[in-house]
Amino acid sequence: MRMRITNFALLLLMSSLSGPLLAQTTAEQIRQATLAFLDNFANEQTGAGYTVSFEPGSIDSRLALAECKQPLSVEFSGDPWKSTSPSLLVACEGHRPWRMFVTASVSIHGPALVATRPLTRGERITSDLVTHQSVEINASRRGVITESRQAVGMEVRRSINAGSLITPDMLSAPDAIERGDHVIITAKTGGFSVRSRGKALANAGVGEQVLVENLSSSRTVKANVVAAGHVEIQM
Template sequence: MHRPDKPPPTRHLALALLIGTTCAQAVQAPSTLVDAARGAALVAAREAGVNNPTATVATPDPRLRLADCPRPLSARMSGQVRLPGRAVVQVACPAAPGWSVHLPVSVQAKADVLVAARPLPRGYRVQAGDLRRQTVELGALNGQYLLDDDAALGQALRRSVASGERLTPALLQAPVLVRRGDPVMMQLKSANFVIRANGRAMASGGAGERIAVENLSSRRIVQGTVTGDGRVTVDF
């Protein structure tokens, strides 16, 4: 009985190599996922005003086997993000087979933040000489830092701070310029006239806040905006 010839061993080896190569090309390289996630995180950080950011992306699960995407990957931040800090990036294939994965990413950046140059008491209004700068990693601070002097100057401290302590938005408040019961100078404004009158504050307030004031001449109570120490502007 005639038996068909067996393929030579070299044909088996070539076929195996071809199949192996085809399979390897059909799987998305994990490094491309990492690169796409890192790129999206860095773009988002720069758009948020972060200078010189770096990003560390978690290594994808080695068991992950995604079909090779025929088009460039898309990547975007997922959920509410505060950068620098931790976030999640969604990396997706915009064409068939249309998969997507989520990769954790950590965005880091160093900056010179404002700290107190000396001990400062509660209620103190911050001046330029009270500030100095300290270089820190921002990622773990969750946005609780100040970079610009203007954000602190003239603001009042909610509590006392130690020398070298980092200043934060939560530590500062607009200083009280008018206190309840104090006499105030009222400026009554309209498109055609400005009248000044003596008044009495019915509430305390800082710059830009609206409070009730009593006109001592007419005994009328009106709403006005605090515009300075002991000054309230009432628009008609």
């Protein structure tokens, strides 16, 4: 009986000693994996004309996870283009899988549109009203506009100061149809379509519905705006 107790105690002692000796994934390995991922992201954006600076968040040096037999997987779990502190998902997909999140500080600088002069509500954007300026793009949670063609022709929704960054929510597409406009009504059914002339009874943009009067039948119908002066009805 004494021999059994001694052997059991010996097994417990060996188990406690072998635990710390098991292979582990250390905090430094996780940090190096995140650094490599962020460095690759920065290089990709450099080719597209953006400058990226970054720094992984602190990781507890005492952290020790199961050994990963393959390279650690790292990806953004938050959008780095809309936050300067996106989180990263670090994962091991091996025999003993695990996942953890690491914060990072990321700054993306690049060209975005700003107003060349004060813009008033309802004003239509033309190419001379905007210019490119280097800004910290991901500091704006509302996004940015990087191409002039994305803004030209749009209407200002609220006043914009000269030199201010122009964000998508500041602009709206102008109405493609205004009340009283004569429009082409296309009625579709299966592979056939019939056209007629009508008159819009309200303002509407592309993708919106509008009431139109069929000038031939004098009937009022609800149609979808597909382009300036064109609406469609699905029969």
